[in-house]
Amino acid sequence: MKIARRRFTASIPSFAMGDIGFLLLIFFVILARVQDDSHVQWDPAALPDLETAGAPMASVAIDSAFKTYLNGEELPNDQLLTRLEAILGDTPAGARNVFLKVHKEARARHFEPVIEAIGEAGGDLVHILEPEPETN
Amino acid sequence: MKLRRGKLLVDPPAASSSDIAFILIIFFLVCASVQPETGLSQTLPRTEAKEEKKDQSRNLEVSITPTSIVLNGSPLQLPRFRERLAEALARKSREADKVVVVKSAPDTAYDQWIRVSQAIDDAGGILTLELASERTITID
Numbered sequence: 001m002k003i004a005r006r007r008f009t010a011s012i013p014s015f016a017m018g019d020i021g022f023l024l025l026i027f028f029v030i031l032a033r034v035q036d037d038s039h040v041q042w043d044p045a046a047l048p049d050l051e052t053a054g055a056p057m058a059s060v061a062i063d064s065a066f067k068t069y070l071n072g073e074e075l076p077n078d079q080l081l082t083r084l085e086a087i088l089g090d091t092p093a094g095a096r097n098v099f100l101k102v103h104k105e106a107r108a109r110h111f112e113p114v115i116e117a118i119g120e121a122g123g124d125l126v127h128i129l130e131p132e133p134e135t136n
Numbered sequence: 137m138k139l140r141r142g143k144l145l146v147d148p149p150a151a152s153s154s155d156i157a158f159i160l161i162i163f164f165l166v167c168a169s170v171q172p173e174t175g176l177s178q179t180l181p182r183t184e185a186k187e188e189k190k191d192q193s194r195n196l197e198v199s200i201t202p203t204s205i206v207l208n209g210s211p212l213q214l215p216r217f218r219e220r221l222a223e224a225l226a227r228k229s230r231e232a233d234k235v236v237v238v239k240s241a242p243d244t245a246y247d248q249w250i251r252v253s254q255a256i257d258d259a260g261g262i263l264t265l266e267l268a269s270e271r272t273i274t275i276d
Binding site: 015018019021022025029045047049050051052053099102103104105106107108109110111112113115116118119124125126127128129130131 | 151152154155157158161162165172173174175176177178179180200240241242243244245246247249250251253254265267
């Protein structure tokens with residue numbers, strides 16, 4: 001007589017899947033923060049009649065300590081042109097958007113060399129600003 | 137005799153808390169990324185070679201300091217500057233003559249600079265920067 005072996009079903013425990021997903025998400029959010037410039041501290045200047053900016057190829061920021069950042073990475077102004085040219089490559093004009101986020105208290109000696117570098121690299125400069133509240 | 141009813145501890149089900157947190161995070165991430173950024177586009181001419189500067193005497197010149205805006209030697213307030221600039225640019229027909237050369241004092245705040253820049257853009261001018269390193273200082 002042949003005795004049938006008992007079959008045990010082995011299922012993967014799915015109870016902790018939510019926790020795993022949550023931790024993975026935190027991990028990727030932190031990783032993404034390293035690449036963007038959301039950690040840069042700056043207050044935008046306010047202007048009326050602004051337009052919605054399109055998607056940028058690069059983002060240059062000058063923070064409240066007047067340091068320059070390219071895509072969230074701090075770098076000296078003299079390296080900005082070379083790095084921007086490498087990022088923009090042969091992209092046709094009109095699609096070479098470079099966002100410029102300047103702290104409103106920055107001075108011409110801080111932002112003019114940056115604007116010059118963006119212009120020299122052939123970037124389509126977009127000043128990122130805050131819409132000015134309407135006064136009645 | 138009164139019998140005491142046994143009290144049962146009722147815990148809210150916590151098994152799905154992490155799933156709720158996950159969905160909430162997705163929601164806030166999507167909300168944050170959807171916010172559009174507003175700005176001001178600016179076309180910047182590339183640095184001119186020295187021999188191309190012969191037309192520069194015809195261009196309008198704007199000097200910005202922390203306290204004043206000077207258009208071709210006349211200090212103006214921003215509203216008046218807008219009017220005078222629009223009048224001056226309306227008289228120019230060639231695109232090359234609409235270049236407005238902007239010289240900023242090193243201490244000029246971005247807040248003020250961008251307002252002047254917007255005024256030039258609105259008047260149909262082509263903004264060109266003259267940087268401190270390019271200026272010629274003549275000493276007698």
